[in-house]
Amino acid sequence: MDKVFIRGLKIETVIGVFAWEKQVQQPLIFDLTMDWDITKAAETDDLAYALNYAAVSDRVIEFVQGNQYDLLERLLVQLAETLRTEFSISKIKIRVEKPAVAPDAIAVGLEIERG
Numbered sequence: 703m704d705k706v707f708i709r710g711l712k713i714e715t716v717i718g719v720f721a722w723e724k725q726v727q728q729p730l731i732f733d734l735t736m737d738w739d740i741t742k743a744a745e746t747d748d749l750a751y752a753l754n755y756a757a758v759s760d761r762v763i764e765f766v767q768g769n770q771y772d773l774l775e776r777l778l779v780q781l782a783e784t785l786r787t788e789f790s791i792s793k794i795k796i797r798v799e800k801p802a803v804a805p806d807a808i809a810v811g812l813e814i815e816r817g
């Protein structure tokens with residue numbers, strides 16, 4: 703299957719288990735890979751048949767900044783469900799890094815696949 707991807711989408715939001723994390727915004731960095739059959743878009747050269755990565759990016763930003771969760775797990779599962787429903791995406795992989803909380807690691811985060 704063809705893939706549409708978004709890499710390194712940085713979004714400032716409130717996320718985390720601890721009390722201090724609920725008082726501040728911190729960055730999350732998202733990578734998304736989405737299955738999409740590009741045949742019709744390639745034949746027609748029409749964005750209407752493509753999975754518009756700009757529109758998906760805007761929705762990810764809106765969702766992440768519009769919802770507050772403790773765990774990355776809940777955020778990613780809810781986000782995956784929302785994107786799959788709204789954009790008719792059959793399969794999605796979402797990876798998120800939370801860089802501000804792990805000074806001794808290159809990265810911490812979570813990756814899920816749905817569909």
Ligand SMILES: Nc1nc2c(c(=O)[nH]1)N=C([C@H](O)[C@@H](O)CO)CN2
Nearest residue numbers: 717718719720772773774775800803
């Ligand atoms: N698997 C997870 N582990 C942890 C999470 C999380 O969302 N998923 N969150 C935290 C804290 O919020 C942390 O980021 C602050 O130090 C810890 N572990």
